[in-house]
Amino acid sequence: MSVEPTTLAASADSPAGKRRRSASLARDAGIIFGTAVILFMIAIALAAPWLGTKNPAEINPTLRNRTPGFEQTIRQDDGSARSFTYRMGTDSLGRDIYSRVIYGARISLIIGASVAFLSVALGLVIGLIAGYIRWLDAIVMRLMDGLMAIPAILLAIALVSLFRAGLASVIVAIVVPEIPRVVRLVRSIVLSVRTEPYVEAAICAGTSTPALLARHILPNTIPALIVQGTFICASAILIEAILSFLGIGIPPETPTWGNIMAEGRGLFRLYPHNIFFPGICLALTVLAVNVLGDGLRDRLDPKLARRV
């Protein structure tokens, strides 16, 4: 959206100008909030061993299902006492929920980042090829239509059932349903750009197809891909939690937010803390990524922002 400098100056104090400024303030507030929360979560994930945590997999049969704030005093051989507070209580195997939640941030962030990167990268390559090489387009897009006709979570569920449970298979299972959405986006941008005069000029100048795609077409897709990648990151974190919650994702001994909640399902009526603490972390992280995505979209891709 380009505005003449004079118009902008004239409208700065008008109601419309104020509204525009407050809108951009809200947008930047979103970017700042989102980034801050994400950085906070990354810091927690990296600093997990030094945040007063204990081994998140350590089972303690004598301390099962303790409520948040429970204090355990351990008497040592020399007579001195050392105490450990279970800030978020323990689960039905006596594991410390606080430590599991802190370590769980690692898996969620790894999944979010790697799924976003892989689906954008693969979708970009397929989309560029489909958009530029016409005879391949029909075949690739029919395949993408077929993949998109299967609801994303269902496809992910089916894919995890094919492999042995683990981080890599969960990542693959979440990436595959996301690829067609990226391909469609990239392809539509390629189709609209390829008739631009500068692209035609580059063709006339004898630029090779790979160079043309990389130098003249690819840069046009980047703003939209950054926005799309952010939203994919948010949905990947959610889908991983759903798979783990259903008991078909990451193996249960690994601390992930979904696994903590899955473990807490059975005794939810008595000990809701097993679900609430990881649930709040999960919701906060996904919210931050979504808000960041909204802010980035308004800033980088105003055409899209006007639609939704």
Next chain:
Amino acid sequence: MTGYILRRLAATVPVMLIVAVLVFLMLRLTPGDPAAIIAGDNANAEQIAQIRTRLGLDQPLFTQFFIWFANILHGDFGESFFFKKTVAELIASRIEPTIALSLFTITLAVVIAVPLGVLAAYKQGTWIDKIVMGFSVLGFSVPVFVIGYSLIYLFAIKLNWLPVQGYQRIADGLGGFLIRLLLPALTLSVIYIALIARMTRASVIDVLGEDYIRTARAKGQVEIKVLFRHALKNAAVPIVTVIGLGVALLIGGVVVTESVFTIPGLGRLTVDAVLARDYPTIQAVILLFSFVYVLINLIIDLIYTVVDPRIRY
């Protein structure tokens, strides 16, 4: 018009065929011999070979696909490895809760989300708008099961107003059926409400700038009629589209919601089938859900021409 319907139908067939090929290949590439699994642990090689011939598993992959596909067209989805029933029987016994939950959710979502979206558009930029949009972002971010457990905690455990979990068949009394379905439907509708409200707001804002809205106001039309008769009607196409596309979210949510509320529907069946590696059931459920999803969007495409006579194909 008829030509358009036929063309649209013709475009749907290849998509479904590709889905079928994908689902077939995906689950045929898995390790394990289906014939040996069906035969059970005590079968000898001869019995397994017999079953293999009966299922056509000794044929080339290409032929196998056509046997499998022809069977599906006859409603034969094969035999469940785990439940020792035909998959068709299994699905028939689990379909009622899922249909009930989905319809209840869609109704609830549309009834809440559309007025909310119109209100946000009308009050654009005010705190009402901000609350609705904030709720919408939140709805996209809080996972379905966290919403579900929060609602159970509040309404069933603390306030004791509604039953915690479970399902009652519609044949066993309409009251109990609806009461037990209320919390799951509310849970599932949150993300759907977020989606529809957002789209309604955007679409109505676009339309509110049009000349005919000014004309309607100029002639003294009551504001509520301007919003719902003039604006909403013209803004309907994107809203209806997103309701159709949102069915994919709904199907994903059904799987989780049924697990949270222990509802014996198709979603729960999907999870059980994956846990038991019951591939024929997984295949059938995915095909069924995808078919319904594609069909709903096909119907919606056809509804456009009714909702908006300006659209001609």
